[in-house]
Amino acid sequence: MAGPAGGCEIIVRMSRNTFIAVAIVLAISAAVAGAWFAAHLGAPQLPEHARVLSTPRPVPDVPGVDHTGTAFGRADLEGRWTIAFFGFTYCPDICPATLHVLAGARRLLDDLPDGDRPEVVMLSVDPGRDTPERLAEYVPFFHPEFRGVTFEAQHLPELARAFGAAYAYSALGEDGYTVDHTASLFLVDHQARVAAVFPTPHTAEGIATDLRRIIKLETAR
Amino acid sequence: MRLTILALTALLWGCAPDSAPPASPPPTPSATAPQPATAGPAVTDAWVRQVPPAARMTAGYLNVYNPGPDELVIVGVESPLFNSIELHGTFVVDGVARMRHQETVTVAPGETVRFEPGGLHLMLMQPVDGIPSSGAIEMSLVLDEGERLEFLAPVGQPGG
Numbered sequence: 001m002a003g004p005a006g007g008c009e010i011i012v013r014m015s016r017n018t019f020i021a022v023a024i025v026l027a028i029s030a031a032v033a034g035a036w037f038a039a040h041l042g043a044p045q046l047p048e049h050a051r052v053l054s055t056p057r058p059v060p061d062v063p064g065v066d067h068t069g070t071a072f073g074r075a076d077l078e079g080r081w082t083i084a085f086f087g088f089t090y091c092p093d094i095c096p097a098t099l100h101v102l103a104g105a106r107r108l109l110d111d112l113p114d115g116d117r118p119e120v121v122m123l124s125v126d127p128g129r130d131t132p133e134r135l136a137e138y139v140p141f142f143h144p145e146f147r148g149v150t151f152e153a154q155h156l157p158e159l160a161r162a163f164g165a166a167y168a169y170s171a172l173g174e175d176g177y178t179v180d181h182t183a184s185l186f187l188v189d190h191q192a193r194v195a196a197v198f199p200t201p202h203t204a205e206g207i208a209t210d211l212r213r214i215i216k217l218e219t220a221r
Numbered sequence: 222m223r224l225t226i227l228a229l230t231a232l233l234w235g236c237a238p239d240s241a242p243p244a245s246p247p248p249t250p251s252a253t254a255p256q257p258a259t260a261g262p263a264v265t266d267a268w269v270r271q272v273p274p275a276a277r278m279t280a281g282y283l284n285v286y287n288p289g290p291d292e293l294v295i296v297g298v299e300s301p302l303f304n305s306i307e308l309h310g311t312f313v314v315d316g317v318a319r320m321r322h323q324e325t326v327t328v329a330p331g332e333t334v335r336f337e338p339g340g341l342h343l344m345l346m347q348p349v350d351g352i353p354s355s356g357a358i359e360m361s362l363v364l365d366e367g368e369r370l371e372f373l374a375p376v377g378q379p380g381g
Contacts (some may be wrong), residue, residue: 092280092345093311094318096270097338102379126286137275166317173307173322173346183318183339200313 042215049198052217054094056193058065060162062155064123069133069150077192081118081215083207084188086165086181088126089138089148094183095122099142101186103203106143109211116215123159124150125167125181163194187214258353262328262364263285267374271344272337279352281306281343281360281374282336287328295326297363304347311339313325325365338379 019033028058061074084100087095096147102120109117117181123129125148135148151159160167165182172178185202189195196214267283274325287293298306308323318339326341328334336342343360345352353376 009269033350055255089275090277091320092270092272092278093309093320093338093342096272096276097379134275140274141273170319170321172320173305173344178320180317180319182316183313184316199316208263 016169017110022062045049045219046217047196047213049206050196050210050214051199052196052214056189056191056195057162057164059188059192059194060158062151062159064149064151064155065118065132066150067132067139069132072147072149076190079190081190082121082188083118083143083185083211084121084123084163084196085185086125086160086163086167086180087122088124088181089130089134090126090177090199091147094172096142098183098185099139099146101202101204102146103143105207105211106145107210108204112212117149118211119145121149123149124148125156125160125179127151127153127156164194164197187211189218241367256375260288261356262281262289262293262370264362264370264372267360267372268379269353269374269376271354271376271378272352274351274354276352278344280309280337280338281345281358283343283374285326285328285370286333287330290330292330293328294365295317295328295362296324298343298360299363299369300345300360301357302349302353302358303345306346307344308341309344310341313339349379358377 057072059077066072066074083105085098085102087098089095099122106118106120120143122135124135130148130150132148132150135150139146139148156167160182163182163186165184165186167179169177169179169180183200185198185207186194187196187198196210196217198210263286263299265284265286267281269281270279272279281298287292295308296307308326310321310323312319313316323341324332326334334341345358355376357373357375360372360374362372364370
């Protein structure tokens, strides 16, 4: 008698086990699918490299002149995204490298609508040598829409402070001096506030991906 | 037992899908210099950054391999197209890029020293007749014992 009863019990237990197993598989599949959809479709993702500031810092309205000789001020930053960085034209290594990478990033973002496509601005930390004419010979070479801006020396500290950037002059070579400067890129939001910082090293793909993510995050906010 | 295996399989299957972010390849110079056929020190992957015509200077990059048993000490760089070339290094400290003159650059035995954007580079100054925007630039590294390593550095942008 023990035989048939035991067999039945086994069948019942097995089907219960199978049911539990199927339930586990289904639950895990659902969780994985949910995570995949969240990551790939709906929910905005955090940028990989850029640091989004919890409290964006307003850019002060200090007067500058761009490479076309046009006045540049805070109003030029309002109502659009701007990638700004500090550099100078007598910089042979890191500034052209940054400009080249930014040109690549900008091309990767060509599909964005006008309102989202970032303007790229090099803020010169070398008022002594970077005249608008000199910037005109240099900055648009990397991308025709890039803007170079020079400021009077007296205004630079206030500007740099707002960005959390540093610069300093050091004697070097026959050309007299070089400028040490923060190599990070800064994302300025539609309210002319520093909203995110991209630390070095920079790649065109990294910048473009993070910028898309930040725009999505800000739009969802 | 079967349940355990099933659950384990499900768990493993659930954990397996893509989680590793795609690795972005580092930018590589579009052109490379021919490698010398000798068994001595080798200069490879040399290139000079293409800069706006108005630029007063540009940067050169290369790899120097030292297969020998002794240190290889680079004390200078020369080119018929530039009156002054210096060894420089960019150092990023706390996010601030600092460019400094290097008197010498030493390549340890069996090692390769890379001159690359954001790091060591040759600073090419005082062009004899403007900075070339294409072609290749003849250069030579001057070593401490007077030996010279000649190489050709194409002008271009990294990553094509």
